[in-house]
Amino acid sequence: MASAKGGHLQIALDAIERFQSSETIDGLNAAVSSSIAAFGYRYHCFASAQTPQRRMLDQRKLLISWPQDWYLQYGQCKFVEHDVVASSFRTKVHSFRWSDLHYQTAASRRVMQIASDDFSMKKGFAVPVFGLNGYEAGLSVAGPDVDDSKEANSAVELMAIYAFNQLTKIKNRRPDAASVLSPREREIMQWVAAGKTTWDIGAILHISSDTVNKTIGSAMRRLEVHTRAQAVSEALRRREIEI
Amino acid sequence: MIRVIDKTNFHRFPRTMDQLFRVRHAVFVEEKGWKEFERDGIFEKDQYDTEDAIYVVALDDQGDAIGCFRLYPTVLPHMISEVFPNMVDGGVLCRPDVLELTRFHLCKPKRHSSEYLELLTAIPEVGLELGLSGFTAIVRTLRIPVMQAAGLSITPTGLPVTIDGESHVSVLFEVSENCLARINKTRGSTLSVFEHNLPRRVRA
Numbered sequence: 001m002a003s004a005k006g007g008h009l010q011i012a013l014d015a016i017e018r019f020q021s022s023e024t025i026d027g028l029n030a031a032v033s034s035s036i037a038a039f040g041y042r043y044h045c046f047a048s049a050q051t052p053q054r055r056m057l058d059q060r061k062l063l064i065s066w067p068q069d070w071y072l073q074y075g076q077c078k079f080v081e082h083d084v085v086a087s088s089f090r091t092k093v094h095s096f097r098w099s100d101l102h103y104q105t106a107a108s109r110r111v112m113q114i115a116s117d118d119f120s121m122k123k124g125f126a127v128p129v130f131g132l133n134g135y136e137a138g139l140s141v142a143g144p145d146v147d148d149s150k151e152a153n154s155a156v157e158l159m160a161i162y163a164f165n166q167l168t169k170i171k172n173r174r175p176d177a178a179s180v181l182s183p184r185e186r187e188i189m190q191w192v193a194a195g196k197t198t199w200d201i202g203a204i205l206h207i208s209s210d211t212v213n214k215t216i217g218s219a220m221r222r223l224e225v226h227t228r229a230q231a232v233s234e235a236l237r238r239r240e241i242e243i
Numbered sequence: 244m245i246r247v248i249d250k251t252n253f254h255r256f257p258r259t260m261d262q263l264f265r266v267r268h269a270v271f272v273e274e275k276g277w278k279e280f281e282r283d284g285i286f287e288k289d290q291y292d293t294e295d296a297i298y299v300v301a302l303d304d305q306g307d308a309i310g311c312f313r314l315y316p317t318v319l320p321h322m323i324s325e326v327f328p329n330m331v332d333g334g335v336l337c338r339p340d341v342l343e344l345t346r347f348h349l350c351k352p353k354r355h356s357s358e359y360l361e362l363l364t365a366i367p368e369v370g371l372e373l374g375l376s377g378f379t380a381i382v383r384t385l386r387i388p389v390m391q392a393a394g395l396s397i398t399p400t401g402l403p404v405t406i407d408g409e410s411h412v413s414v415l416f417e418v419s420e421n422c423l424a425r426i427n428k429t430r431g432s433t434l435s436v437f438e439h440n441l442p443r444r445v446r447a
Binding site: 008009012013016093094095128129130131132136150151154155157158161164165168 | 332384385386387388389391392393399401402403404405409410412
């Protein structure tokens with residue numbers, strides 16, 4: 001994947017332009033995929049920082065294009081606990097190649113081996129993004145045969161930064177429709193989205209399970225859905241609640 | 244509070260001028276280790292600290308300098324054109340409505356404060372006041388998201404390169420009313436960050 005130096009910058013600038021015209025998260029995700037493909041990267045994962053409340057990838061993923069089987073295995077086998085790339089984002093304070101890291105445990109080496117042998121993630125590069133509150137998110141890109149020259153890596157750094165910027169803009173856009181849920185309905189749906197049962201929510205808010213169920217029922221009617229899962233989904237989509 | 248000092252008014256602020264070069268010494272020579280800029284152990288100055296420079300100085304509640312950034316004409320030989328031209332793709336920008344922005348800093352205790360946002364706000368405010376279209380600068384690549392989160396619009400003008408172990412990139416800061424509006428929204432105020440009684444600026 002040889003490119004002239006001027007070519008690397010132009011690839012980055014073209015990518016930035018594509019990101020800035022993406023209006024949806026799905027559109028931005030596709031733009032990231034096509035942009036990193038210029039350097040041979042096939043997969044990407046942009047995830048927010050790990051916190052004590054959010055460790056698993058499915059709670060933190062922002063923009064992702066991973067083989068389905070790898071994603072499932074990563075979650076089921078809790079690879080995040082042995083993934084040196086994931087844990088290095090916060091400590092590295094600059095971009096790094098996967099090959100720059102030290103894999104000290106057998107488990108961490110095994111994770112990388114599976115990624116490489118089973119899913120063609122032979123080479124990877126990672127860019128941490130620091131915002132106003134410190135480390136916020138990290139982009140990891142991988143592929144079988146990539147251009148990981150200094151120039152290509154610099155271009156990917158820029159791509160990570162501008163993709164994150166656009167993602168923030170998309171998420172901050174307020175929906176046109178006014179809120180349909182009452183504050184109480186929104187509050188209870190927030191707990192439902194967090195995985196709490198009716199009984200839990202009643203205990204947390206000091207109200208009866210009956211009241212919880214009735215409130216969820218009225219939320220479902222206002223959101224025009226038939227199940228709690230749909231209610232969570234719809235409430236998230238309308239930005240009534242966030243996770 | 245922000246004070247803008249140039250050749251038309253520097254004689255009014257001798258204390259600020261003295262303080263700003265001391266703070267620069269503390270930040271760039273002592274803290275960042277830029278030993279090549281050590282001259283007298285007191286002030287940090289280089290060949291672009293001339294009467295053509297404009298200093299946008301952040302002052303604390305007591306009126307003492309806690310940081311600043313420097314602006315310099317791109318139509319004169321400047322840092323990017325003389326020291327880092329290789330970082331800019333397609334030729335260094337030299338225009339009367341574009342100034343080079345260098346030495347952006349705040350002293351350590353003030354880096355995560357409202358004064359940081361004020362100094363960032365000064366970028367589009369000064370730009371609009373002076374009738375500029377933008378500022379060129381070399382910045383640490385991984386600082387860009389922080390500045391974007393505040394509301395600044397930044398365009399890379401070259402690929403990042405590693406300088407002293409850190410990724411740096413040449414950029415153009417946009418100057419616009421929208422940019423100022425976004426930063427004001429971030430800091431929750433539409434008041435000017437400049438001190439009152441600012442003398443009328445001569446347009447660049």
